[in-house]
Amino acid sequence: MQWLPAFLLLAQLNQKPKGQVPSARQASCGYMKLKVDLIPLRQRKQKPTDPLKLEFGTTFTDHMFTMSYREGMWNDPRIGPFQPLSLNPAAMCLHYGQGVFEGMKAYRRKGKVYLFRPRDNILRLNSSAKRIVMPEVDIDFTLDCLKDLIRIERDWIPEVSGTSLYIRPTMIATEPKLGVRASLEYLFYIILSPVGPYFREGFNPVKLLVSEKYVRAVRGGIGFSKTVGNYAASLLAGKEAADQGYSQVLWLDALDRQYIEETSTMNVFVKFRDELATSPLDGTILPGITRDSVLRISRDWGLKVSERRVSIHELLKGIEAGTVQEVFGAGTAAIIAPIGELSYQGTAYVINGGKTGDLTRRLYDEILGIQCGERQDSHGWVLSV
Ligand SMILES: Cc1ncc(COP(=O)(O)O)c(C=O)c1O
Incomplete structure (x- = not known):
């Protein structure tokens, strides 16, 4: 040089x-x-x-x-x-x-x-x-x-x-x-x-408000793309969530208002006892690069990984029954963000006692380690400048 x-x-x-x-x-x-x-x-x-x-x-x-x-x-x-x-x-x-x-x-x-x-x-x-x-x-x-x-x-x-x-x-x-x-x-x-860190909470669990009133994207629309309109569509719900003390909104699908989609800056993963699930790429959510990295690393680790629709009722029932062990967000800004609480129809559901789960932490350490050149990059994801 x-x-x-x-x-x-x-x-x-x-x-x-x-x-x-x-x-x-x-x-x-x-x-x-x-x-x-x-x-x-x-x-x-x-x-x-x-x-x-x-x-x-x-x-x-x-x-x-x-x-x-x-x-x-x-x-x-x-x-x-x-x-x-x-x-x-x-x-x-x-x-x-x-x-x-x-x-x-x-x-x-x-x-x-x-x-x-x-x-x-x-x-x-x-x-x-x-x-x-x-x-x-x-x-x-x-x-x-x-x-x-x-x-x-x-x-x-x-x-x-x-x-x-x-x-x-x-x-x-x-x-x-x-x-x-x-x-x-x-x-x-x-x-x-x-x-520095994206969330005020740092790597501590964040709280999300499940949006029933507003929707972000519909199939056939622009939800899968990173166009400015998607963010404008999320602002009012985001403000109302912030006013109530929540970090972000968890969006449900626009048609049935049943299935969890993503937040305004992160894809969302649910760790059941024997499965890690995330919403499929059906046109309404952003195909996150962190999401893809989580999927590939989890598969490498031998976890059962599903890209499938998870209804809010399945999620909340699982939280109550203890079959949902962890919920986390994945996105460039926060990398991996533990989600410690969801509020739906006025009721708060605390996940994993409000603590960061083991898989959440392990994925955060692994992805950050790869990004910083400190862990083995077996997928060839890192480019040295
Ligand atoms: C709506 C939305 N979903 C998901 C993500 C996560 O995508 P990525 O992992 O590529 O940052 C982002 C961030 O860009 C986003 O804005």
Whole structure:
């Protein structure tokens, strides 16, 4: 890696190192070449002193990646200063909800930086984009650009256990036009945020309110995609749950209001005595990358794993009878979150005495260990940057 000393030297001289790409192989894709415009070191922001105290998603690094789409092509890929976007008030994302995003993390441990299944996130971004008639990105090129951005912002990645760099790739419709149709212009960008634990509770059990009044997604809709509308649909229920002291909502299926689906940021698993069950991917829940990792690791461990519908009544009866031993959420932000209590129709159901279960803890340790390069990565999920 010859670039680093030259790049640092230039920055220290307070010159703007334009057009340099800090990677061994310059990120390029056919007609496109990544341009880099870095902020001089002196003008960079102060890094957080205690990353464990950071409020999730409120601190951003110095640089961002952007790329724009018009006339049927992606253009102008660049890494430049993190700064506000300039949008026409008629930009179609502001009116018709054409916006998709992703969430992934980079970990830094013992001086090394790791990404976890980043290709799967880009694939899912493309699947979300396709569902609402947005253009797909080139997977290899996007991954190369992301790696370059991570290398540039490497010093922002906290190293303490329980911390990471949250990565938010986002695509929005930018064509200024009123009238319902797909936009012809888009902006794709990636921003980075150093983070500590997602939940105030840390790795302690969270409480969920089972939503009877509101639904998140229906079959045939956009529930499986990471489009902005899904999150808007969850906000009121989330606020009402928070007002009652619950961390999140547990969604039921929209048709029968019977079957558990997921929360607004996590897929949900139920550990029965002899089975680990989670909702099937039938179009209404997000195909979580953590969910898939849990399924594959649990199968490796010889557990009986089912992707099947679990009704709220089966769940609650099982909690009362003690046949439901653990319930946990799985998602990038929290990784694995023990669920200690569910509230349904005004009654609270405490799971496993409100304590974190053994399988929940074992899965958390295993996935985090793999993500941080500390445990064997037998599936080839980890990418060293
Ligand atoms: C609605 C929803 N379900 C599940 C997940 C978990 O997905 P992943 O494990 O890919 O982060 C997320 C987080 O992205 C989410 O927003």
